[in-house]
Amino acid sequence: MSPRSGILYLVSGPSGSGKTTLCRRLSDEGEASYAISCTTRSPRPGEENGTDYFFLSIEEFKGKITAGEFLEYAEVHGNFYGTLTSEVINTLEQGNDVVLDIDVQGAAQVRATENLTVKNALVDIFIMPPSKEELLKRLTGRGTDSDEVVTTRMKNSLEEMEHWPKYTFRLLSGTHEEDYARFKSLLHGERLRIIRHH
C-alpha cells in the first residue's frame, strides 16, 4: 500500500456498552494504538500508571489545561479526564491509527479542534447497548457497586445514549465477538478511503 495518514477513532457509548473492552482489544491485536488518557481519579486495584491512565494530581492536570496541552478534557463524576494532543498527533503522523475511548463531551471538544491533522483524521462511532434491560443487567452485573451507584450510573448512561445522533457511525452491541468483528470492519474499510492516501 501507499503510505497513508492515521485515522483517529472517537469511540463513545454509555458505561455498559462494552466500548472500553473493544478499544483495548483493537490495541492488543495491533489494529490501532490505544490513546492513554490522563485522569485525576485514584488508580483502581491493578491499574498502572502509563498503561491504563496517566494518573495526575489535580494541580498537574490544571497546569496542562492552562498550557493548552489537552486535545480534550472533561470532569466526570468529580474527576478530570483528558487526552494530550501530543499523544494523538505523534501516532497519526506515523501513519498509525488511534482509538480514543471518550465520553460525549470529550468527543465534542475533539470535533471542535482547529488542528488539521486531527480534523482530517476523525471518524466517530457510538456504541449502543442493545436495550435498556441489557444495559441495566450489565451495569448491575459488576456486583462491586451499591444500588445507589448503579442507579446513578444508569441515569448517566441513559443521558449519554441520547447523544448518538451526533456520531457518524453507530454499533448496536451484540456479543463481544460480533461487536469486535464489525468494529474491525469499520477500521479496515475506512483505511481504503482515498483522502487518507498520499
Next chain:
Amino acid sequence: MSPRSGILYLVSGPSGSGKTTLCRRLSDEGEASYAISCTTRSPRPGEENGTDYFFLSIEEFKGKITAGEFLEYAEVHGNFYGTLTSEVINTLEQGNDVVLDIDVQGAAQVRATENLTVKNALVDIFIMPPSKEELLKRLTGRGTDSDEVVTTRMKNSLEEMEHWPKYTFRLLSGTHEEDYARFKSLLHGERLRIIRHH
C-alpha cells in the same frame, strides 16, 4: 438491527483489476445483490440472459434510453452497456445492498443522478491493479485474445486508471482473498453509518 436503507456500491476499475470477480462473489455470498446490466454485445459462450446480462438489441436498448429507464449507460468498444434504474431502486428500498460493476463513465452518470434514493445510497470504490506489470500479465494471461486486442485493452485500462481520484475509496488489488476480505470490511463498516438507519 433497526431497519436500514440499502447501499449502492459503484465498483470501477480497469479490465484486469478483478472487480467483476469481487462483485460476483459478494452476490454469491449474499452480501449484496449484483445489479445485472443490459448490453447490446453478443453473449459469450456460457453467458446467460438474465444472469450475466440482459442481452438487448440495439433497438431495444435505444428505446429504453429514450424512455429514461437507465440509471446510466455507455458505449464501450462499440457496444452499449447500461443499468435500469428500476433494478437498483427496488433492491435498495427493501434494505438490501447493491453492487454495480461499472466503468468510469457510468459511475459519473450515477453520481449525477437526481434520484434521491440513489444519491443517498452511493458509495464508490475504485479497484486498482497492484502495478502496470501485473495488469499486463493479467490481461495477457487470458490467452484468448490477439496481441492487438491485448494492446488496446491495456491502453484502455491505463486510461481508466487515471480516474481513481474521483472515487471515495480505493482498493489496491493483492490476492483475491485479500481483496475480498477488504471489500467486505468496507461493506460491513458502511452499514454502521447512522444516516442509513431509520
